[in-house]
Amino acid sequence: MPTTALSPDLVSRFAAITGEAHALTDAAAVSPYLVESRGLYHGTTPLVLRPGSVAEVSEILRLASETKTAIVPQGGNTGHVAGQIPREGRADVVLSLSRLNRIRDVDPVGNVIVADAGCVLANIQEAAEAVDRLFPLSLGSEGSCQIGGNLSSNAGGTAVLAYGNARQLCLGLEVVLPTGEIWDGLRRLKKDNTGYDLRDLFIGAEGTLGVITGAVLKLVPRPAGHEVAFAGLRSVADALSLFDKASQRCGAALTGFELMPRIGVDFTTRHIPGVRDPLSARYEWYALIDVSTSDSPESARRMVETLLAEAIGQDLVQDAVIATSEEQRRALWHMRESMSPAQKPEGGSIKHDVSVPVSSIPAFMAEADAAVTALIPGARICSFGHMGDGNIHYNISQPVGADKQAFLDRWREVNAIVHAIVLRFGGSISAEHGIGQLKRDELAEVRAPIEIDLMRRIKLAFDPAGIMNPDKVLRAGP
């Protein structure tokens, strides 16, 4: 029988490492660490530790190894798959990285920032801006998510098209292993072919192989020109043609290409204060096009104007606006980022974070729409996302007037149908949010046994005692 308690002696030993003030046991104090933003998971914990140094993290892990205590690393607690939430009914200790929040070094000539894992993403962005550089990782929760969590989940966001995921923005890592040993891989090198790629193994491992405590992050030049356009389209197929054209014309200057449906624009204009539809007529689909250039503001403007003129001439784009101020650019992105919150007032929403090859997006969406509406007549599909990355947040709002809980109870059933279609297109059931607890059992079903077996072997090789964030990504035990 699993227990939810730790012995008072063990609690004391852990607390001695961080100091009593940073070892939380009180129910009210630990409660914010036990539930994630969507409220799908509620965990239990006897203890939340808030270490103030890498050495303390190391000591905690050493004691955890010795006593076989499960440790759940947690950053800003913004993850969507409950990878950061302790298991229910167990005695998992939460290890909060929040106090490790120092930016260790900013080097604009070398184009790197070295940061503690607990640094909030927005603070890193600001530190880059202060030396006239850009740290391009950008996502909805950037005001509270932490870089350690971003790396552990290989976060995506809005700038992946040009700059890649968190993985591509990280040059080096510092990781505390389950034994408490510290791997200092804080290298600032763009090229380094010296053995197995440990860095990319820890990135995306969701804290199951070790605790990321620090990272070397890549900076890029701040663009001289930045334009955001919003285009009304007839169909997803037209959006794909427009994306293809934009890629050809803009190359690496194309920093974002987001797809939004009519219903999403309706939801945001209805529920999100200040959001308005910038086009006078209504269209079935919309694309947000973001272009950044290095040489001059004019070149970005010229690129977007040429692209839109050509696309309108070819009847790919029905109408479009180009933002003319920073405020307008922000407003267009704000509409896109409000797609998910705007679904809340419309009742229950069953969500998917899937990817398919970019060229398959129209066919995937047609099949999925047909299957979902056949299953749940009246379901309102609000699918949007990072079209340029093949990553669609295929979200489904409940039928008008339906019972919210009854709708949400069909989450797994709907997932199964949508994911089966995703897999037929060679897609992924988790494009950017990871596996955590939410998709753990499904992962084992949709991947070949040999792939799961290789992952298990890695887990066992790095964490033979099974104390690192157990039951996340892979089910613990044989």
Added chain:
Amino acid sequence: MPTTALSPDLVSRFAAITGEAHALTDAAAVSPYLVESRGLYHGTTPLVLRPGSVAEVSEILRLASETKTAIVPQGGNTGHVAGQIPREGRADVVLSLSRLNRIRDVDPVGNVIVADAGCVLANIQEAAEAVDRLFPLSLGSEGSCQIGGNLSSNAGGTAVLAYGNARQLCLGLEVVLPTGEIWDGLRRLKKDNTGYDLRDLFIGAEGTLGVITGAVLKLVPRPAGHEVAFAGLRSVADALSLFDKASQRCGAALTGFELMPRIGVDFTTRHIPGVRDPLSARYEWYALIDVSTSDSPESARRMVETLLAEAIGQDLVQDAVIATSEEQRRALWHMRESMSPAQKPEGGSIKHDVSVPVSSIPAFMAEADAAVTALIPGARICSFGHMGDGNIHYNISQPVGADKQAFLDRWREVNAIVHAIVLRFGGSISAEHGIGQLKRDELAEVRAPIEIDLMRRIKLAFDPAGIMNPDKVLRAGP
């Protein structure tokens, strides 16, 4: 006592898999597989197998596992660290991927090519060009190296600055594991956060964890504008300032920034037919600047002209030319690519493939130059390379008139001195060539024990029988 023979029965069983015609045992037939391009390593083998399908690779590995036979995968045999060469005095079986040379699929809309591991890199580049796309991986040996080897060694080359290493250009892999099991990871997804990053573990593992048999490769738009400039500089410090300025002005359009020394230009103009110095006066250092733009040919031209005018105005650049034809652009790159072959007629050359943080290049080179010339007076340092990536091929030609073999006998001694300086700058002893046999023992010395231990655990987890390219990257055995 290790043996260099296999039992006739086992040879027959392997030969039955590929057919006799593709199982080479004759000394003359196997000899091309036993020596690498620099002639530093000569291996032995009782058998070279040339399978014609992934199924045959799988059968070979299954039999090898069963019989504990060591297998050395080999592509185009262009590697510089002898990772592809069987061990001397052992009975390693060479597994040549050359007959797996089919391009499986070209998808210009999805921007991917799916290729067998044995496809020659130049053939993949051509297949991309045929559909108006670019496969940006480009290196000196592209006419004979194979993509499986490029991925196994995470090859770099001349376009890393903008497009990344082989790793960044690969979306998915097919790998035959030591047991013969096949991992089908041929996904065409830009985003996929579903568990541990197996792909990046096999990439750069130099065939020690499994045999890459196929890959999904990323294509990018072919640039509309392409300019190459050649600039005469006073110092490496000026080269760094120029690189910084070029990064700011050109952003992602900066597709190459290569550094060359005076002596390298002398060597190439002296020994390589057709190479001439395009500038009328002599300078201590040179930069090759490569710029590619997507929107128009004019924008690339404008970018380079603006950059050079500014840099000349600031006294960073002493003189410069911009190539005015494709022939001239090729000629400038040809000079850069001739830096290494042009050293051959100058006698022995002790080579390094190192990287340091970009901002440390001037200080690293000053220190290394002083140490090397103190050790070997008259040594002629011809250090050049991918400055934008922090990757310097720090090569040293023998003093004029010195004994070649006596000079080359000091290879390890010189390496030790240069690598010690590299490590003080937080650098890497192998930026792009890998570890293989050449740097295996040194790797174990320069990396922390915990790092080598983690790599050993991975090796053991994937290849418990120790049959996959043993003694490469890590020393076999306990």
